[in-house]
Amino acid sequence: MQYNKIYTAVLWAMVISVGSLKAQAVRRDTSDSDKPQDQHLIDSVVVHGRTQVQEINRQAYNVTALDAKSLHNTTLDLSHALDRVSGVRVRETGGVGSNINFSLNGFSGNHVRFFLDGVPIDNMGTSFQINNIPINFADRVEVYKGVVPIWLGSDALGGAVNIVSSRSRGNYVDVSYSYGSFNTHRTAINAGMTNKNGFTLQLSAFQNYSDNNYWVTLDEASDASGQYFRNQRLRRFHDQYHNETLVAKVGVVNKPYADRLLLGMTVGQNYKEMQTGARMASVFGAWHRRGNLLMPSLAYQKKDLLLEGLDVTLNANYNFGEEKSIDTVALRYYWIGEPTETGRGGGERDGGLYRYRNNNGLATATVNYRINDNQQVTLNNVFNTFDRKGENELNPNQARYNVPKKTNKNILGVGYIYDIADRWNISVFGKFYHQTAITDTLGTDPATKQEFYQEARKSHNYFGYGTAASYFLNPKLQLKGSYEKSIRLPESDELYGDVENLEGNYRLRPESSHNANLGLSYFVSLHDAHHFSFSGSAIYRYSTDYIYRILNNNQSKYVPANLDGVSNIGGDVEVRYSFRDLLIAGANFTYQNVRNQQKYEPGYTSISPVYQDRMPNLPYAFGNADASFFLKDFGGKGNRLSVGYNLLYVQQFYLYWPSRGGDKKFVPQQLAHDANITYTMQNGRYNIALECKNLTDALLYDNFSLQKPSRGFYIKFRYFLSNQ
Numbered sequence: 051m052q053y054n055k056i057y058t059a060v061l062w063a064m065v066i067s068v069g070s071l072k073a074q075a076v077r078r079d080t081s082d083s084d085k086p087q088d089q090h091l092i093d094s095v096v097v098h099g100r101t102q103v104q105e106i107n108r109q110a111y112n113v114t115a116l117d118a119k120s121l122h123n124t125t126l127d128l129s130h131a132l133d134r135v136s137g138v139r140v141r142e143t144g145g146v147g148s149n150i151n152f153s154l155n156g157f158s159g160n161h162v163r164f165f166l167d168g169v170p171i172d173n174m175g176t177s178f179q180i181n182n183i184p185i186n187f188a189d190r191v192e193v194y195k196g197v198v199p200i201w202l203g204s205d206a207l208g209g210a211v212n213i214v215s216s217r218s219r220g221n222y223v224d225v226s227y228s229y230g231s232f233n234t235h236r237t238a239i240n241a242g243m244t245n246k247n248g249f250t251l252q253l254s255a256f257q258n259y260s261d262n263n264y265w266v267t268l269d270e271a272s273d274a275s276g277q278y279f280r281n282q283r284l285r286r287f288h289d290q291y292h293n294e295t296l297v298a299k300v301g302v303v304n305k306p307y308a309d310r311l312l313l314g315m316t317v318g319q320n321y322k323e324m325q326t327g328a329r330m331a332s333v334f335g336a337w338h339r340r341g342n343l344l345m346p347s348l349a350y351q352k353k354d355l356l357l358e359g360l361d362v363t364l365n366a367n368y369n370f371g372e373e374k375s376i377d378t379v380a381l382r383y384y385w386i387g388e389p390t391e392t393g394r395g396g397g398e399r400d401g402g403l404y405r406y407r408n409n410n411g412l413a414t415a416t417v418n419y420r421i422n423d424n425q426q427v428t429l430n431n432v433f434n435t436f437d438r439k440g441e442n443e444l445n446p447n448q449a450r451y452n453v454p455k456k457t458n459k460n461i462l463g464v465g466y467i468y469d470i471a472d473r474w475n476i477s478v479f480g481k482f483y484h485q486t487a488i489t490d491t492l493g494t495d496p497a498t499k500q501e502f503y504q505e506a507r508k509s510h511n512y513f514g515y516g517t518a519a520s521y522f523l524n525p526k527l528q529l530k531g532s533y534e535k536s537i538r539l540p541e542s543d544e545l546y547g548d549v550e551n552l553e554g555n556y557r558l559r560p561e562s563s564h565n566a567n568l569g570l571s572y573f574v575s576l577h578d579a580h581h582f583s584f585s586g587s588a589i590y591r592y593s594t595d596y597i598y599r600i601l602n603n604n605q606s607k608y609v610p611a612n613l614d615g616v617s618n619i620g621g622d623v624e625v626r627y628s629f630r631d632l633l634i635a636g637a638n639f640t641y642q643n644v645r646n647q648q649k650y651e652p653g654y655t656s657i658s659p660v661y662q663d664r665m666p667n668l669p670y671a672f673g674n675a676d677a678s679f680f681l682k683d684f685g686g687k688g689n690r691l692s693v694g695y696n697l698l699y700v701q702q703f704y705l706y707w708p709s710r711g712g713d714k715k716f717v718p719q720q721l722a723h724d725a726n727i728t729y730t731m732q733n734g735r736y737n738i739a740l741e742c743k744n745l746t747d748a749l750l751y752d753n754f755s756l757q758k759p760s761r762g763f764y765i766k767f768r769y770f771l772s773n774q
Contacts, residue, residue, distance in 0.1 A: 103190055110475055110520035110530055112195040112567040112587050114624075118188040123728045123739045125228045125236060125764045127258075128188065128213065129181040134674045134696065135193050136622040136638035137587075141669075141752035142181070145759045146234060146260035147291030147322055149551065150181045151752075153669065155195050155589050156618040156642035157208025159599070160541045165202055165212040169349075169365045170432065172541070173410030176373065177318035177343035182293050183213075184238040184256050186226055186768075190214045196565040196589060197516050197532040200465035200479040201416050203432035207538035207563050207593070215254070216240050222772035230741075230764030234260040244303060250312070252299040262289035264759040267749055268330065273387035284385050286325050288335045293320035295343065310351040318343035318371075327399070328551055328601055328608055330755045334398045335383030339550065343371040359420035369410040375549045377401055378444065404451060404549060406440025408542070426467050428479075434459045436542040453490035453503055455546040459539055460484045474521040481514040485539045489546065489556055510560050512537040530569035530587075537562050540597065544610040553602055553609040561612070563593040581628045591618040592647070598665070615647030616665065632680055639673035646707075660707040667717070667754070671701035688733040698722040705754040717754050721746075737768040 100108075106115035114135050121131055129150055133140040139153040154162045164171050164180060171178065192212040194202070202210050216224070224240040237257045244250040263285050271282045295318035301311045319342040324334045347367035355362045377397030381389040395401070417429045438455040442448045465479030490503040516534030523529065540558040547554035569587035576582075596616035599608040620642035628634045644665040651658045664670060675697040684691040700720040708714075723745040730737045740763075744750060747761035 106192055110518040112569050114193045116191040118185050118190050121185045123737045125766050126185045127181055128183045131185050136624045137195050137640050139669050143756045145262035154209040156644040161208035163204040163206040163210045173369050173412050175343050175371045176341045177293055177320045182258050186238040188213050189216050196567045197518055197534040200428050200430055200463045203430040203461050203463050205539045207536045220773045224770045226768035228766035231762030232260050232264050248302045248304050250303050254297040257294040259292040266757045271385035273384050274390045288323045289325040290323045308352050312349040314347040316345040333383050336379035337377045337398045339375050341373040345369045361418045363416040366413045372407050375404045403443040409437040411435040428465045430463045432461045456488040457542050458486045476519040478517045483512040483537045485510045526573045528571045532567045534565045551607050553607050555610050559595045559612050561593055561595040561597050566590040579630050583626045586623040588621040613648050617647050618644045635677040637675040641671050659709050663707050663709050666704050666706050669700050669703050673699050689731045692728045694726045696724045717751050720750050739766045
């Protein structure tokens with residue numbers, strides 16, 4: 051009931067705001083002052099006949115740009131849209147709002163960094179994650195595989211994803227609502243206005259709600275008596291999720307002192323019930339989590355500051371949000387039957403009412419100087435601070451909840467680019483990485499054998515470097531190559547845990563990697579009717595102190611650990627075809643041979659039995675295929691009917707080391723089919739879409755034992771209005 055009240059209030063506030071903006075949108079304003087500048091340097095380049103997405107794909111980096119606008123009529127969130135990009139695998143532990151693991155060319159989780167308009171989003175908490183952000187929030191998404199541009203300042207080791215938010219020129223309103231299986235509701239609102247004096251207002255809001263009560267099939271399930279029942283098809287019963295987020299920005303554009311100056315506020319909240327642990331055998335019925343987001347922000351951009359060619363971009367934000375883990379019911383739940391009392395107090399897992407703030411702060415600065423039409427240098431600095439403070443309200447004196455958990459991280463980069471348009475370009479760069487982590491660790495007095503906490507502090511300094519080059523053999527054929535020595539510093543959640551299903555490991559070491567990429571892309575058109583594109587890339591990675599996740603001793607949580615060496619040789623390929631404006635089809639496939647190169651395990655002199663084994667619990671072969679048919683002016687001029695299909699394939703892979711013992715458990719092959727029908731009217735002003743996900747109702751697994759949703763049906767309504 052409380053959720054319904056809050057959601058209703060937020061929705062009414064948004065409707066009132068959108069009503070005001072809609073009135074502005076219907077008035078045409080042709081002044082130049084309504085053209086807000088994008089942080090991305092590419093956006094300042096105007097090339098006749100090419101879209102921004104095409105310009106991004108022509109960079110020297112191994113990059114794929116996803117046109118999010120073409121997906122605005124779907125019910126996809128950003129994570130499911132990215133799951134269709136070659137080289138990308140997004141693994142979910144369940145339905146809407148579940149935990150995800152993002153993999154890019156064999157590197158997963160925190161190996162890959164995420165950005166919003168060039169600004170890291172590591173500090174935005176659980177209310178703002180790629181699996182709860184609707185696709186309508188973005189204009190495009192840029193996926194950098196391996197080597198990352200210097201202006202995306204980070205310690206990304208496996209790549210980066212930059213979400214470019216919707217910034218339609220002038221005045222616009224974009225409102226959508228979808229409803230579907232498992233009582234799933236999604237709402238997205240994007241609106242903005244810019245007047246002739248340069249005043250601008252941008253407003254984005256979205257919400258997701260689902261009971262996630264989909265059917266699962268268990269090999270065996272027990273009740274309170276200990277009796278086991280085989281091959282049970284049951285509904286999930288404690289998996290509700292909802293989140294609401296509002297992003298508001300106000301400021302000015304195209305002023306003498308600033309091309310773009312915005313003050314922003316992001317507010318949000320989320321609620322998540324915990325159905326299982328790391329395995330479906332660990333079942334819960336009361337444990338849940340709440341969180342909120344309160345983050346002010348500042349964005350400043352000015353071209354030709356003080357002298358021609360000197361461009362400056364500044365961003366800062368601070369997250370005052372709070373998270374709470376609530377595990378206060380001393381019952382044991384089962385898939386079958388009623389719960390029983392544990393008889394030990396506490397809760398279902400650890401027991402407690404833990405409230406905490408991560409106190410995340412972020413500041414970024416980018417200075418770019420164009421020496422001439424062909425040369426430029428870039429300086430970028432990113433500073434991030436983390437200081438978790440919290441307490442267990444049921445046991446305020448419990449020491450492990452009161453120890454300090456602090457990290458400071460700074461990454462400084464400098465780069466140089468030489469570019470001859472449409473022929474070739476090369477860039478070189480260097481980075482300096484610094485991290486300090488402070489906490490208390492548990493020690494034992496050798497005399498009294500008493501345990502006590504003592505301060506632990508560690509600091510790391512590293513250097514990295516790299517280069518990227520591109521050459522056009524002809525206007526339709528491009529070759530790319532890049533190399534980087536990169537560093538990945540442990541994340542705060544890896545050091546201190548996430549208070550959910552990840553234990554902390556303060557002894558984690560930073561990892562380093564040598565990354566190399568070779569790529570080729572080819573485009574051809576025949577008779578202005580048939581259009582073909584081909585892209586392929588080969589990758590090589592060798593990492594030391596590789597950070598990965600393993601199950602803890604009781605297999606209820608994951609814990610991060612280091613491996614001395616991990617290699618990956620692989621590649622991906624994508625082919626696309628379109629015929630006039632009637633048909634678009636494509637397919638991609640990724641193969642990654644990620645191997646353990648740690649020859650000796652700690653404390654042993656013999657060669658490890660898993661030396662050169664394929665890394666466990668990691669997909670190594672997967673792909674997508676899609677096709678869409680279009681009928682223009684169907685039912686009236688300016689209307690269009692489209693029918694689409696998408697296929698996801700993932701080869702089965704082992705959960706544990708293939709060479710260790712007789713336990714050959716594996717995550718089974720996935721073959722998922724989705725279909726959709728979309729009808730747009732009045733040139734896209736009114737839109738309605740019907741979708742079926744998991745058309746064949748297959749049993750789908752991204753992780754061992756954790757089933758994804760069964761077949762679902764969804765409908766989406768969208769209204770879009772712009773004066774452009």
